[in-house]
Amino acid sequence: MSSGSRLKKSGRLGKLRGFLPGRRAVGRKRRDLRPRIGIRVWLTALFLLVTSFAGGLTYDIVRPMLYNNLNQASEQSFEQVGEQYENLIRGNSGDVSVEEVEDFATGRGLQWGLVRASDGEQLKGDLEAWSASAVNTAVNTREPDINRETLTSGPRDGQMLSTYAAPINASSQGAAGQRTAIVFVKLFPESDIGNVDAAMNKIERILFLAGGMALLIAGVSGYVVADLISRRVSRLGLAADRLAAGNFDEHIESPIQDEVGALGDTFNSMAVSLKGAFRQVEQEKERGQAILDGMTDAVIGVDSELNAIFLNPKAREILGLSDLTFHNRLHETLARTWTEGPITEPEIETNSEARSEGYQDSPNQILEIRAAPLEDGALAIIRDVTQERRIQRAKAEFIANASHELKTPLFALSGYLEMLEDEEDEEVRSAFLNDMRAQTERLNSLARTLLDLSRLDAGAIAFQREEVYLEDLLHELKRDFGYTGREIRIDAERTPPVETDPNQLHRMLAILVDNALKYSPGDEPVELGLHPGDGHAVVTVRDRGCGIPEEDLPYIFDRFYRAQGSSRADGTGLGLALANEITDHLGGELGVESRPDEGSTFSVSLPLPGKDAEDAGRPGVYHESRQGS
Template sequence: MVCPSDPKRKALSPLGRRIVIYTVVFSSVVTLIISILQLVNEFTQRESMVRAQLDSVDVLLPSIAESVWTFNESQISLALQALTSMPNMEKATITTAEGRIWSRGRETSTHTIARTFTLERQTSRGREALGTLDLLAGTDAVYLAVLTLTAEILFGNAIKTLMVAGFMGWLIHRLVISRLPPLKREVEALLDGLDPPIGGGPAETAANRPSGDEIDILRGSFACMAARLNDALGTMRKAKDELHQANQALDSRVRDKTAQLEESKKVAEEAAEAALRAMGEQRNFLSMVSHEFRGPLSTITGAAQLIAIYGGGHSELADEVAKIHRALGRMSNLINEYLNEERLDSAASPLDAARFDLGGMVEDACASGLFSTNDRPLDVSTEPGVFVFGDSALMSIAVSNIADNALKFSPADSPVTVTLRRRDGFAAVTVRDHGPGIPPDEQERIFEKYYRSIRTDRVCGVGLGLYLVKRIVDLHGGTIAIDSPPSGGTAFTVSLPLA
C-alpha cells in the first residue's frame, strides 16, 4: 500500500501558501468595499460643502441688487471680486435685464457646479427683477482630494492586509501545520502494524494528488488507515466466525468424548469394585489360612525340639533339626508379618494396649529362636523395670524383625547386641550389628513397603519387616532412628514413651 508522502519542504508549505493567498484575497476584497464606501461618503460630503458654499451667497444678494440698480460700478466690481475669492469659486457673472454684463474669473475646472440667483428690488408694485447672478464653482479639487485619499487608503490597507495575512500564515503554521507531520508519522506508525488492504484503496488517490497539501496528505493517511482497519476488521470477523464454528465442533466432540469417558469410567468403576471384592475375599481366605498355619507350626516346632533332645547328640540329626528350626522361623515370620499387616491395615484401632514390662518382652523375643538364621545367639542386655504402654505382641514383632535383619545382614562371626535403656523419659531398644551398614540415601526408603536394597538382595526376604516395624512404632507414639556410619555396622533404636 502506497501511503501519502510528505511534500517537498519549502519556505512556505502548500497549506501555508494557500492560507496566505486566501487571507490576502479576502482581506483585499473586504478592504476595497469598505474603502469605496468611505470614498463615496467623503466625496459626497466635500461636494455638499461646495454646494452649501454656493447657497451661502444668498445673503449677499440684496446688496448686489442695490449696486446693480444704482449702477455703482465700483460696488459691483467689489462684489464680484469678493465672490470669486471664495474657495472653489471660479467665475461670477452679473447680467441685467437690459443686457448689461459684468463678469469676473474664468472656468478652469473640468468638473463644475453652476448656480444662478435672481437679483430683485422691492417696489410699491411688488418685487421687480433687475437681472441674474451666475456663479460657477469648480470641483476638480474635490476629486483630487478624494483621489489622493483613495491612494492613501489603498496603500495603507494593502500593507495592513499583507501584515495580517503574514501573521495569520505564521500563526496557523505554528499552531496547526507544524503539528501535522508528527501526526502523520504517528498514523503511519499505526499503519505499519496493519496489513495492506486488498486492491489499494481510497487513500492512494488522495495521497497521490499533485496539489495535495499537508491536510490532503494527512487525510490520505487516515483514509489509508481506515481502509486497512476495515480489512483487518473483516479478517477478524472472518476469523471469529471460523473460531466460533471450530468451537462448536470442538464442543460437540468434547461432549461425545465426555459421554464416552463417563461410560468408560462407569465400566472401570464396576471392574474396580469387582476386583476389590475379589481381593477382599482372597485376603480373607489367606488370613484364615495363615492363621490356621500357626497351630501346626507350633506342633512341628515342639516336635523338632523333642527330636533335638532325644536325638542322642547325633550330629547329622542336630544339623537337620537346626534346618527345620530355621525353616520354621522363616515361615513363622512370614505368617506373622502377613497377619499383622492385615491387622494394621484393616482395624480402626488395632492396639490391644496395656502397660507391660519392655525388658521381659525384649528378652522373650530374642530367646524365641524363630529367626531366619540361628547361626549365633543375640547378646541381650536390658535395664530392669522399664515399663511402656502398648500392644506387647506387636512390639515383640517389631523387635524380632529388627533383630532378624541384624542377624541376616551381618557376617556369621560378628556379634549382634540388643540393649534396653531409659533415656530422657523414654525407653530405648537398640539393636546393633557389624554388617555392611545402610547408605544415607536408602535410610528413608527401607521403611517403604517391599523395598529391598540391591546390595542385600541375595539374602532372602520380601521387604515387609521394617515397614511393619515403622507402623507399629508409630502406633505406639514412638520413634525409630538409624545410626549407620560409613565405616560399617548398623544400629536401629526404637524409642517409646515410658509408662
Template sequence: MSSARKLLARKSAARLPWPSRPEGLRPRVGIRIWLTALFVLVTALAAVTAYELVRPILQDTLNRASEASFRQVGEQFEAQLARNDGQVSVDQVKSFAASRGLQWGVVRAEDGTKLEGELGGNLDDWSARAVQRAVAEQRPQQAIERVAEGNPREGQLRATYASPIRIEGESGYAIVFVKFFTQSDIENVQAALAKIDRVAMIAAALALMVAGAVGYFVATLISRRISRLGLAAERLAAGNFDERIRSRVEDEVGSLGETFNSMAASLKSAFEQVEQEKERGQAILDGMTDAVVGVDRELNPVFLNPRARELLESAPPEFHNRLQEVLAKTRYSGPITEPEAEAGERIIEIRAAPLEDGALAILRDVTEERQIQRAKAEFIANASHELKTPISALSGYLEMLEDEQDEEVRAEFLREMRTQTERLQNLARTLLDLSRLDANAVIFRLEEVDLEDLLHELRRDFSYTGRPLRIHAEEGVPPVETDPTQLHRTLAILVDNAIKYSPEGTPVDLTLRREDGGVVIDVRDRGCGISEAEIPHIFERFYRAQGSSRADGTGLGLALANEIVGHLGGEIRVQSEPGAGSTFSVVLPLKKSEGAAGGRTRRQARVS
C-alpha cells in the first residue's frame, strides 16, 4: 500500500502499558495474610512493651520482699524503745540482735569507729553514711548497699540500721544493726524472675496464637466483603452498571458498599448520557455534507464519516499526499486552511486543526461554490462590458452633436442615441429581472391562460417586423394555469431571437401541442442553428453562440427565459442543427382548474 493511501488503511500498533513490568515480579499478598500479620505484630509489640514495663517493677517488688524483714528491724527497735521510755540495756540489745540474726554495735559518728568492749557488740562492717546521717538528723536511718569489691562479703547486700543514742549524757553516737543478704537470697530473687520470664513467654506465645487466629478470622470476614467489592468493581469496569452490593452490617465496609452502589448508579446514568451524546455526535458527523477526518499522532485515521470515506476512496493519490501534508503541518503550526486542493475534477477546501493526540480535518467540496464565484466574476465583467459599449456610444454621439450643424446628421445621431438608450434600458431591465428572480422577489400571478390566444397576441405584437409568424395549434389543448405576463415575455424572447438569427423573409413557426400530461409550445426558425457543443451553454448569462455576432444581443435573453420558465414549473428544450435552424420548446405542466367549468380564476403566489 502506497503512502498516499495511509488515510484509508488504519495501522494496528501494539502498545505496552506504562510502566511495563513483568507480571511475575509483582508481589501479590492477600489481605488475610496482611491483617493476620498485623494482628500478631501488634500483639507481640504490646506484649514486649508490657513486659519491659512490668519486669523492673516485679524485680523491685521481689527485692523489696526479700529486704522486708530487715526494714521491720527499725520499726521493732523503735517500738521497744518506746515501751522502755527511750531506755534500753546492753542485754536487751544483744537479745534483740540475736533473735533476728543481726550484728550490732555502737559507733561514734565523728570518726566512724566502733566502741570497744561490751558496747562494741559483734559488728564488723556497716554503712558509715547511715550513721552520720542518723546523728546529724537525730532520727533513725537505713541503707541497703552492695558490699564493695575486695571485701570478704563481696557480692552480698549489706543492710544497715542506725539510730542515735546518748551514752553517759554524751551525743554523737548511734546504735547500729547490720544484716547481710547472702548469694542464695539474691539467687532466689533471680530464680523468681526467671520463672516469671518463662511464664511471660508462654503467655506471650499463647497470646500470639490467639491473636493470629482471631486476626485470621477477622481478616477472612473483611477479606470476603472486600473481595465482593472487588468483584463488583470488576463487573462494573466490564460494563455491568446494574451491579450492586448488599451488606447486612452497617459499618465502614457497608458504607463503602453504599457508596459503590451510588457510584454505579451515577456511572450508569453518565454512561447512558455519554452514549446518547456519542450517538448524537455520530449522527451529526454521518449527516454532515462536509467530510470529517480524524487522525492520531502517526496520521493513521481514527474516525471517518461516510462523506469522508466516499471522498477519500474516489480521490487521486495527489490529494491524499496533500491532505497528509496539511495534517502533519497543523500539528506544529496550529490551525491551517487550504482553500483549494484539487481532487480530480473537484476542488476541496481543507480546514485542519491540531488535537491533543492527533489532528482533525474538515473537507468541504467547494467546486460549485468556486464555479459560482467565477460565474459571478464573469457576469460582472460581461455586464460592465455590455454597459460600457452603449454608454461609450452615447458619449461619442453627444460630443459629435455639439460640433455638428447638419440637421440630417444630427437627426441620425439622435436616432442612434435613442437605439443605444433603449439597449441600456433593456439591459438594465433584464439584469434587474434576473437579480429579482435570483432573490425570489418576483410575484407570479397565476391564472388559467388560453395558450392559443396568447400565441395570436404574440403574432400581433411582432407584426411590425414584417416577418410571418405561423401558428399551428392542436385541438383540445386545455388552458394552463400560469402567469400570462411572464409567459408572454418568455415567448417574446424566443420569437425575437428566432427573427434575429434567421434570414429575412423566412417564417417563424409557433406550434401548440400536448405531450405526456403537459403542454408544449415550439418556436422554430430557419436560421444559422447552434452546434451541439454549445447547446449546454446557451442558457448561461452573457453567453453568445458562434454566428450570433451579426445580431444585436447581450446574451441575457435566453438566461432570463430559462429562469422564468423554471419558476413557472416548466422547462425549455432545444433542438438545433447548424445551417438548418433551431427549435426552442417551452414545456408547461397541466393543472386541474380550481373554478367552475369554463370559468377563470385568479390568485397570487410567491415563488419560493
C-alpha cells in the first residue's frame, strides 16, 4: 500500500493541513485611477497646440506691420509733398513766391498757409486746421516735419489730419523778423480709413482661414504621425506583455531603423538574454527540486504563520506516518527558532501508526529535527535515525557481548593456568589443556570474524575467479564438519560449475553449516541442497532447530544483531553478517525462510556462467539486498 493510500485510509489528511501548502491570501489589486489617454491624443493635441501658438504669435507680429504698410500706402502721396516742395525751393534758388506756393498746393489738392509759430496765426492761405506741433518743430529745428493725427471734434471728427511744415524766410511777404513756416495740409476722410480697416479685416479673414487650414493639416498630420508611433509602441507593449507571460520567442521586426527600431532591436536582444537566463534558472530549479526530492532527509519550509510552503516527498512520508504529538513538537521547534536561533532535537520518538495499517514489523520512528530561522519563515530538516540508533544500540550490545565473550575464555584460561600449577595428575592436566585449546579457538574465531569484516569494509580482500563445482564443495564441507559427529545430508542435482572464489565461498557456507549445527537438536540432521533455477545455482542449508521469529527476519543479516532465542547458542551476531558480506562480494544473493520451532532454510543463489543473474526468490522467502549492510 502506498503512503498516499495509507494517509487517505487512516483519515489523517486533516491533521497535516497545517503542514501542507495551501492557498495564500492574495491582496486585491489596487485600482489604477490615473487617466488613460492614448499617445494619439497627446501627440495630436501637441501638434494643434504648437500650430495654434505659432499662428497666434505670427498674427501678433504681422498684423501691426500690415496695418502700418496699408496706412503708409494710403498716405504715400502726401509724404511725397515734402520732397516735391524741397525740389521746388532748390529750383528757385531757395526763394519762392506766394503765387508759386498756391499753385503748388492747388495742383496737388492740398490746403496751404503761412503760419506764425509764436502765436499760431495764419498769415496767408486757406487752412482749416493744422498741427501746431509740426510748425513749432520745423521752426525750432529749421528742418521740415510731418505729423499725423486723428481729429476728435468738430465737423471733421474721425478724419486723419496730415500736416507738412517747412521753415521759410518770409521777408518778401512782409513778415520780416518773424518765425514762420509754410504748411501743407491734407485731410483723409473716414472712407479712406475705412478702406484700410476693410483691407485689414479681409487680410485677417484670410489669415484666420489659413490658420484653420493649418490647424486641420497639423491635426491630421499629428494624428497620422501619432498613430504610426502608437502602433509601433503598442507593438512593443504587446511583445513585452507576452515576454512577461513567458513567451521568450517573441521578436519585433521594425522596417524603420529609427529610435523605435533601435528599441525593438534592444528588446529582441533582451528577449534572447532572458530566454537563456530563465532556461538556466529552470535548470537550476529542476536540479534543486531533484536534489530535494532525492534527499533521504525530510525538508520542510514554512512561512511566518507556520504554513508549509514546500515539502519534499520524504517529508510527506514522515509527516504522514507520524502522530499528532510529533506534529505539535515540530510546530513548537519551528516557532522557537525565531527567538532562539538554530535548534537541534537529536532524538524524538514517534508512535508509528503504520502498525494499524498492516505494517506490524515497523518499529516506532526515532527522528532528529534540525531547524533554523529564515527571513520570512523557518526551515526544518528531519532525519530518520531509527536505523542509526538501532545500530548504535546494537553496537553497544555487541561491545557488551564481545566483552563477555572475550572475558569468558580469558577467565577460563586464567583459571586453568592456576590449576595447572598445582595439578600433578596427568589426565586432569590433559583435560585442562583441551579446554584451554577450545577457549583459545573460540578467541581466534571471534578475532578472525572481526578481522574479516573490517578487511571486507576496507576492500582489502582480493576475490579470485575460477570454476568451482558446487557438489564437490558440499561434500568437502561434510568432511570438514565430520569431527562433530553430527549427521549432514546432501541432496544435489547436477549443475554446471560457477565462476567464484572457492575459498571465500567455502568460508561463507561453513558459517551457515556451523550456524545450523548450533541451532539444531543433536539428533536432527542438517541438510545441504543444490539445484539449478532461473540461470542460477542455488545452495541451501536447512536445519530443524528453533527457527527465527518473523519480526527478526528483516534484520537477521545485520551486524551485531542477535535474534530472539539466540542465547541458546554461543555467538556474537557477526556470523550471518559476514556470510552476507561475502555473498555480496561474490555477486550472489543470500536469503532465508524460517518458522519458529520448525527450523530455518538459508539459500545462496550464484549466477551460472554465460547467463544473466536473475531474481532467484520464491514467494514467502525474505531476500537480503545486495547493497550489503
